[in-house]
Amino acid sequence: DGGITQSPKYLFRKEGQNVTLSCEQNLNHDAMYWYRQDPGQGLRLIYYSQIVNDFQKGDIAEGYSVSREKKESFPLTVTSAQKNPTAFYLCASSIVGTSGETQYFGPGTRLLVL
């Protein structure tokens, strides 16, 4: 059955280390998104991609990088430049990425800094 998967569920990062969060969808959606959730701040958009090999920065892209080599996959790398990476990261997808579309979310990855 179709859906979005994120792995791992929990991820630990050491200071100065880059880590990559996985997001895979088999919904045949063109658009994919990465959000970050912090307590009391709702969801903030990090990056989004409306088509393979193209992506756009969201509101808080600094310290993050993404790639979109395949339609099904949109991995997010949290680099050492991200000074406050501890958060709950959510990946989402939608059919084509236009206004009014419902986004479907993955279960999330919680990133903790050691």
Added chain:
Amino acid sequence: DQQVKQNSPSLSVQEGRISILNCDYTNSMFDYFLWYKKYPAEGPTFLISISSIKDKNEDGRFTVFLNKSAKHLSLHIVPSQPGDSAVYFCAVLGDMRFGAGTRLTVKP
């Protein structure tokens, strides 16, 4: 710059009563709104939406009202059930903006 605001971080209601969750927005060009429900450590799930051409949309126990002149929308849950306890986000799609969320607790 918060263009979508949920000013109540939490709400507690008794089972069977009405829950009203509020959301305000600043941009009159926003034209499609959604409510998401989120349980702890899970991704949000879509609940109900409303287009700016309507002022009400109903789906079972859930109704969303839109007041365009006031730039305000609200989610009504009637009757509230303990399983409704979750964090509710309002969102503007296309602009990919979410409110901060309201934690609803429904007490048995």
